[in-house]
Amino acid sequence: MNTTEIKKVRKGSSDKRAKIMAAARDLFLSEGFDRSSVDAVAAKAGVSKRTVYDYYGDKQNLLLAVVEETSGAVLDMIKQGISDYLSEFEDLEQALILFCEQFVVSANGSSDYSALIRLVTMEEANLPISFLENLDNSTEERLIRRFTEFGENGLLNVPDPELATKHFAALTFLMVFNQPTKIGNLHNEQTKRIITEGVRAFLRAYGQRAIYHKNEELS
Incomplete structure (x- = not known):
C-alpha cells in the first residue's frame, strides 16, 4: 500500500468517527442515552453497527467519547x-x-x-x-x-x-x-x-x- 492509499484510509476513518460522534450526540440529546440504540446511531451516521462497536466498544464508551469531545x-x-x-x-x-x-x-x-x-x-x-x-x-x-x-x-x-x-x-x-x-x-x-x-x-x-x-x- 502506498502513501496515497494510507492517507485515504486514515481520512475515511476520521470521517466515519466524526459522523458517528455527531449522530450519537444528536440522539443522546434528543432521545436520551437509554432510549438511543447503537443501531440508531449507526443508521444516522450511515455506517454499520459493527463499525460503531469497532471504534467505540459499546454505547457507554460512546457516551464518554461524546462528552469528552464536547x-x-x-x-x-x-x-x-x-x-x-x-x-x-x-x-x-x-x-x-x-x-x-x-x-x-x-x-x-x-x-x-x-x-x-x-x-x-x-x-x-x-x-x-x-x-x-x-x-x-x-x-x-x-x-x-x-x-x-x-x-x-x-x-x-x-x-x-x-x-x-x-x-x-x-x-x-x-x-x-x-x-x-x-x-x-x-x-x-x-x-x-x-x-x-x-x-x-x-x-x-x-x-x-x-x-x-x-x-x-x-x-
Whole structure:
C-alpha cells in the first residue's frame, strides 16, 4: 500500500468517527442515552453497527467519547480567554472581568457548551464519578495554573488554588449561567453586574487587599 492509499484510509476513518460522534450526540440529546440504540446511531451516521462497536466498544464508551469531545470546545474557550486577558495586563480586576465576559459570550454562542451541560445533567447517572471528576479537573486546570502563578507573583493570596478557582467560577460566569432566565447577552446590565461584583468579591477574598489585611492582623 502506498502513501496515497494510507492517507485515504486514515481520512475515511476520521470521517466515519466524526459522523458517528455527531449522530450519537444528536440522539443522546434528543432521545436520551437509554432510549438511543447503537443501531440508531449507526443508521444516522450511515455506517454499520459493527463499525460503531469497532471504534467505540459499546454505547457507554460512546457516551464518554461524546462528552469528552464536547468538553474540548469549552477548554478551547478557557485557553483563548487566558491568552487574551490573563497573560499580560495592567489591572487584574479588569482582566478578570474581561475574561469572564468573553467566556460568557463564547459559551452562549456555542452549541458545544449547551450540549455539554445538557449531557452531563441528563446523563449523570450513566457517567462514572471518576469521569466527571476528571472532566471538572480538566476544565479548571489552566485557571488553577494561572491563579497559582498569580499567587507566586504576589497578585493573589491563594493557599489552595483549586478551591480559589472553584470560588471564582461560582461567583462569576457560573452564577450568570445559573440565572432562572437567560441573561448571557453582555448588553444586559444584570450580566455585567454579576460578573463585576463577582470578580470584586473574589478579589476581596483572594486579592492583594486580603494579603495586606492578613498581614495587619498578624502585626
